[in-house]
Amino acid sequence: xxxxxxxxxxxxxxxxxxxxxxxxxxxxxxxxxxxxxxxxxxxxxxxxxxxxxxxxxxxxxxxxxxxxxxxxxxxxxxxxxxxxxxxxxxxxxxxxxxxxxxxxxxxxxxxxxxxxxxxxxxxxxxxxxxxxxxxxxxxxxxxxxxxxxxxxxxxxxxxxxxxxxxxxxxxxxxxxxxxxxxxxxxxxxxxxxxxxxxxxxxxxxxxxxxxxxxxxxxxxxxxxxxxxxxxxxxxxxxxxxxxxxxxxxxxxxxxxxxxxxxxxxxxxxxxxxxxxxxxxxxxxxxxxxxxxxxxxxxxxxxxxxxxxxxxxxxxxxxxxxxxxxxxxxxxxxxxxxxxxxxx
Numbered sequence: 001x002x003x004x005x006x007x008x009x010x011x012x013x014x015x016x017x018x019x020x021x022x023x024x025x026x027x028x029x030x031x032x033x034x035x036x037x038x039x040x041x042x043x044x045x046x047x048x049x050x051x052x053x054x055x056x057x058x059x060x061x062x063x064x065x066x067x068x069x070x071x072x073x074x075x076x077x078x079x080x081x082x083x084x085x086x087x088x089x090x091x092x093x094x095x096x097x098x099x100x101x102x103x104x105x106x107x108x109x110x111x112x113x114x115x116x117x118x119x120x121x122x123x124x125x126x127x128x129x130x131x132x133x134x135x136x137x138x139x140x141x142x143x144x145x146x147x148x149x150x151x152x153x154x155x156x157x158x159x160x161x162x163x164x165x166x167x168x169x170x171x172x173x174x175x176x177x178x179x180x181x182x183x184x185x186x187x188x189x190x191x192x193x194x195x196x197x198x199x200x201x202x203x204x205x206x207x208x209x210x211x212x213x214x215x216x217x218x219x220x221x222x223x224x225x226x227x228x229x230x231x232x233x234x235x236x237x238x239x240x241x242x243x244x245x246x247x248x249x250x251x252x253x254x255x256x257x258x259x260x261x262x263x264x265x266x267x268x269x270x271x272x273x274x275x276x277x278x279x280x281x282x283x284x285x286x287x288x289x290x291x292x293x294x295x296x297x298x299x300x301x302x303x304x305x306x307x308x309x310x311x312x313x314x315x316x317x318x319x320x321x322x323x324x325x326x327x328x329x330x331x332x333x334x335x336x337x338x339x340x341x342x343x
Contacts, residue, residue: 005313017097025066033073036131041325044336046279046301047202047229049162051132053077053321054336055292058283058304059136059165064115065123072131075317080304081120082136083167086152088116089140092172099310100245106307109252111172112138117156124160135161141173147191154192158200166192169208169235171253177208182218189226202229209234209259209266209284217273224277232281233266256307260285264298271299271341287312289323296336297343
């Protein structure tokens, strides 16, 4: 699979990034896919969910739940669809997705383009519900009540998703990151806690990497207080480290290799204040087994990738999981859970 992708990647890179992504989704629809991974040496449990391995596909790849089973068939332990908003929305004007090939990075300002809750719910309802499939929910750009939007998303997927992520960290919906403020966050999480029902899937919270020094402690405190099951660290960054690509000045969230060190440090920051009170999910700049292992050793119970798929291809998940098995054995750990935070 890796060799095939290396042959077709130059042709894909001749296409606009968003067209290439659309072609990838359509191809996955047509190709036969394997069954979800079975539990093995990397199996772990987080928020009472059993994951066959700790590597997931991050949201943004399969926004409308078109190919969750095909993604699981690539060797991922779980996949997260979305971000889904209550009403369909087209997102920001094109072009809005840029490859920074020289930097092995991506900039996007998609703006939560998706088909809306009704469409995505119907797709998930048609699944046989094998494997761990999560739903990432957000607020419409023109929403007058963002808390109500998140509650609608949670209600829509409570019978279908393995877990539900509340995404308050995208930089591409104006004002959305304001929900990470102390009062705003507590108001949101309090409303979510009040609406939760017995048997509901766990709720995860996704935060940005662009936070002040005090933010991790107050976010962890609010999450634990209101029953959030895990914190995902982190979304894309609006900061700009030195970049080589001609697209470096494009507005939007930066992901890929240049985000790795910032996301790694944020994982350390959150782990230092969480102290095991809440699981953490590491995402941002992970492109190899070594990157994934470092994030786990820094405090991540689970990890996610997306941008690296653009450069590494569909064999990435199996390469990372094989490497994780090797690294776990080499460092003398019997399980992923044992290694979490061992840095």
